[in-house]
Each structure stands twice: as structure tokens, then as C-alpha cells.
Amino acid sequence: MVTHVRAEAQGDERGALLSFLAEQRGGIRRALLGLTDEQAAAKPSASELTLAGLLKHVAEVEQGWVARAKGEPPAVVRNESNWHECFVLVDGESVEQQLAYWEKVAAETEAFVRAVPSLDDTFPLPDEPWFPSDEAVSMRWLVLHLIRETARHAGHADIIRESLDGATAFALVAKEQGSDWG
Template structure:
């Protein structure tokens, strides 16, 4: 769903990229507005995805990409034995804890993107089939990839939320602003 990004998006490239990433994060965050933990864990469609799981997944993915760009390991190691856990809230995790984690990750992403000398700076990727075959990507590429990745899952969240209680993305924007829709 299109919402208006910060005015900064009309300025410098870093600001524009960060504003569009934040816009997509907003779609994920809004998808859980007013829901109980049980609703956030529900699977109302043919998919195994849940809103709580999507909230967790997008924060973990964002954190892992920024960690790679910094030359650090991701905070949470995922492999074929536990990759599915990034889509499910497990013991001790809640919507509230994932929203807080997402805020922390967003702040780290913004600080990193603003601190690099150039968006053209590159970093190596592991030699795994799900990473781009070139073996290196730029900070700009990571920002664009995050927009794509988070936006894709924001669309999933729209469908799941509408399946749960009929609320659409437009209604959730209004709810977030304390307004009524329609």
C-alpha cells in the first residue's frame, strides 16, 4: 500500500532509500494494530504465514543483511534445521517484543546507511544459492533489496489481516492515525 514517505525522500538518495524502507516497515507494523497474541499467531489463509511471524521475519532479515554489510555475523544464525523458526513466535516472544526488536533494527539500519562513505561500497556474500551469484553487493543494493523484501511481506500481511477481521491497509493507516476510515 502506498503511503506518503517522509519529505526527506525528495532530498538525498540515502534519505530516500531509508524513507522507503520505513514506509514498508510501517505496513508490517500496522498489520498487528489492535490484535491479540492469538490473532497475530493465527493462520486464516492457505499459507502457513502469521502476522507475528512476519513481524519477526522482516526484522531478522533486515538485521542479518546489515550485519553482513558490516562484516559481522547475523544476530540469529539460521540454517536448514531452524530457518522456519524465523516465521513463528516462539517461547518468550510476543508481538510487543518483536515490535521493539524491529525498532532497534531500524535504528541500526539507519545509523549504518548514514555512516558508510558511499552507497557504492560493497561487501562479500556467502557462496550459497539464495544469494546473488556475483558474490558481492553494494549498500545501495541492500537498501533496495530491503524495500523489496519488506514490501513483499507487507503484502502478505495485508492479506492475512483482511482474512482475520476484514480490515484493509487503508483502514489500518487511519487506525494508526487515530482516524476513522470510510
């Protein structure tokens, strides 16, 4: 289970940012509560998105951005040959395996953000056509970008889960906490 950083306990900007990121991760994680891999791979709406695919994507994206900030290549490089695998589980991948991977990525993200000397430190944006060339962004930008990316997909996850079985975010929070939501 991905741990939740409590901003009020941390009392600092890094703690607050990490807390918001953990909260958004929780929305996606909860959307998968009680589902089989088959249910998580279902496409119950007009979208091609699935809960399993969203999980894989956010874990991969988070790992990739933190790797770039460290000056390392992402663990998975996406291009035209494998882009179609970005939002689907392949080659024996499972929801359980992706959740475990994301938990590891989340721990690495938190350790990295806490270790950088300053949130004002920068790293270059990737050399991709959709980014401005020769531009650098701050570590603060990195965490805010991860919050935005994860929150966007947490909203997708809410819609997909509710389309699957009617479970709403409130009911899933209650389920995660061991209570029943009417």
C-alpha cells in the same frame, strides 16, 4: 513505534531510500494494530504465514543483511535445525517484543546507511548456494533489497489482516492516525 524518515526533508538518495524502507515497515506494523498475540499468530488463509511470523522474519532478515554488510555474522543463524522457527514466535517471544526488536534494528539500519562513506561501497554476498559465488553488492543494493523484501511481506500482511477481520490498509492507516475509516 518505528519512525518514518521523510525523503523530501532529507533531500538526498539515502534519505529517499530510507523513507521507502520505513514506509514498507509501516505496512507490516500497521497490520498488527489492535491485535492480540493470538490473533497475530492466526493462519486465516491458505498460507502458513502469520502476522507475528512475518514480523519476526522481516526483523531478523533486516538485522542479518546489515550485519553482513558490516562484516559481522547475523544475530540469528538459520540452518536446517532451526529454519522452522523463522516465521513463528517461540520461547516466550511476543509481538510487542518483536516490534521493539525491529525498532532497534531499524534504527541501526538507518545509522549504518547514513554512516557508510558511499552507497557504492560493496560487501560480499554470503557463501550460500542460492547466491553467485565470489560476488559483492553495493550498499545501495542492500537498501533496495531490504525495501523489496519488506514490501513483499507487507503485501502478505495486508492479505492476512484482511482475512482476519476485514481491516484494509486504508482503514489501518486511518486507525493509526486516530481517525475512523468507513
